[in-house]
Amino acid sequence: MKKILFLPLFQMPSGHHRAADALIDSIQSSDETITCRKIDFLSYWNEPLEKTIGNMYLKWISSLPKTYHWVYRRFMYEPKNQQNTMLIDYVQMLGFETKMLELLKEEKPDLIVCTHCFPSAIVSRLKRKHQLSIPVVNVYTDFFVNGIWGKEHIDLHLVNDETMKRVLLEKHNVAEEQISITGIPTSDEMVSLTTRYLSDKKHILVAGGSSGIGNILPYLRSIRENARYQYTVLCGKNDKLFKELESWNLAHIKPKGYIECREEMNMLYEQADAIITKPGGITISEALKKRLLIFVHTALPGQEQYNLRGLKEKGLIMELDDQPSENEIALILENEWRRKQIFSRMDDYLMSTESSAMKEIVKLMDSPAMLNMQPG
Numbered sequence: 001m002k003k004i005l006f007l008p009l010f011q012m013p014s015g016h017h018r019a020a021d022a023l024i025d026s027i028q029s030s031d032e033t034i035t036c037r038k039i040d041f042l043s044y045w046n047e048p049l050e051k052t053i054g055n056m057y058l059k060w061i062s063s064l065p066k067t068y069h070w071v072y073r074r075f076m077y078e079p080k081n082q083q084n085t086m087l088i089d090y091v092q093m094l095g096f097e098t099k100m101l102e103l104l105k106e107e108k109p110d111l112i113v114c115t116h117c118f119p120s121a122i123v124s125r126l127k128r129k130h131q132l133s134i135p136v137v138n139v140y141t142d143f144f145v146n147g148i149w150g151k152e153h154i155d156l157h158l159v160n161d162e163t164m165k166r167v168l169l170e171k172h173n174v175a176e177e178q179i180s181i182t183g184i185p186t187s188d189e190m191v192s193l194t195t196r197y198l199s200d201k202k203h204i205l206v207a208g209g210s211s212g213i214g215n216i217l218p219y220l221r222s223i224r225e226n227a228r229y230q231y232t233v234l235c236g237k238n239d240k241l242f243k244e245l246e247s248w249n250l251a252h253i254k255p256k257g258y259i260e261c262r263e264e265m266n267m268l269y270e271q272a273d274a275i276i277t278k279p280g281g282i283t284i285s286e287a288l289k290k291r292l293l294i295f296v297h298t299a300l301p302g303q304e305q306y307n308l309r310g311l312k313e314k315g316l317i318m319e320l321d322d323q324p325s326e327n328e329i330a331l332i333l334e335n336e337w338r339r340k341q342i343f344s345r346m347d348d349y350l351m352s353t354e355s356s357a358m359k360e361i362v363k364l365m366d367s368p369a370m371l372n373m374q375p376g
Helices: 015-030 041-063 065-077 082-093 096-107 117-128 162-171 217-222 239-248 262-271 281-289 303-313 326-333 336-351 357-365
Strands: 002-007 034-038 111-114 136-139 156-159 179-181 203-207 230-236 253-257 274-277 293-296
Touching: 002 015, 002 096, 002 117, 002 357, 015 034, 015 136, 015 281, 015 357, 041 065, 041 096, 041 117, 065 303, 096 117, 111 117, 111 357, 117 136, 136 357, 156 162, 156 357, 162 179, 203 262, 217 239, 230 239, 230 262, 239 253, 262 281, 274 281, 274 326, 281 293, 281 303, 281 336, 293 303, 293 326, 326 336
Parallel strands: 002 034, 002 111, 111 136, 136 156, 156 179, 203 230, 203 274, 230 253, 274 293
Antiparallel strands: none
């Protein structure tokens, strides 16, 4: 049996976990000779501290968004600079590299897949120091490459589009054969659009922020008494939002709790004409695959701000005003010419994909170099 170790970060629900889970399900269903294991490295390093850091992270984004964005831009987003190098140097000081080697010795993987930049940075440093020989794959879950990801010492980069590929080629001197445009991995249950089950009244999905971040309530309150469209609000694990919407008991605004079944989620997409959401990598990728008009109501500081900028430049999403209205949405949703233009750009974007992330990972596992390599 061959073994793949997936390394996201934090235990909270995130795109890093959803991408890893999608790949694990796809790989294990397609190749019985491969076993997959997913470990949150921060919890392995120190579980109580991981919970503390996770809570602090959410509070920081909510209470001091401008400060968080400044720190993210200065220390994580920007190309490698003195501050970035100093941040990564703390990795060694805090014993992360030693702990990573301990984890790899315990798990003995044949391949490492990083769906978060922090584990990628650690294993890349270990490879640069010749302390690790196991092949490593970066699976990018945003629409840009931040400065923390390991670059030169990563064996395979699975990116979302040609722009990201050029960044790796031109700014980081990554060999072209080590990069593949695969898009962000989504569940196999999330099939490309098959049949749109539309009613006379247009249906809009609303992603309300699964962790309680990203305030969509003002918009929903504005359409509480009267609405042109039907809304299904995906509350995730945001119980506060779910309970408030449920208490309204409205026919045109239906809240949904956390949905584990991807088939159910796929059907909700099939029934919708558009989605109002934040620019998180997984949700946007699923909406593109389902050819939904995408309206962005909030972008969290840090990576979502950069996702928003890149997606707007490609004309794939529409950013709503600070106080959005249904009329703003109707200008797109009711305009056939504008819809066709957006769908054409979506189709071009999706057609640029060269392969699937699952196929590229399995191909690497089956490569002659891998067959002759012993785990480091």
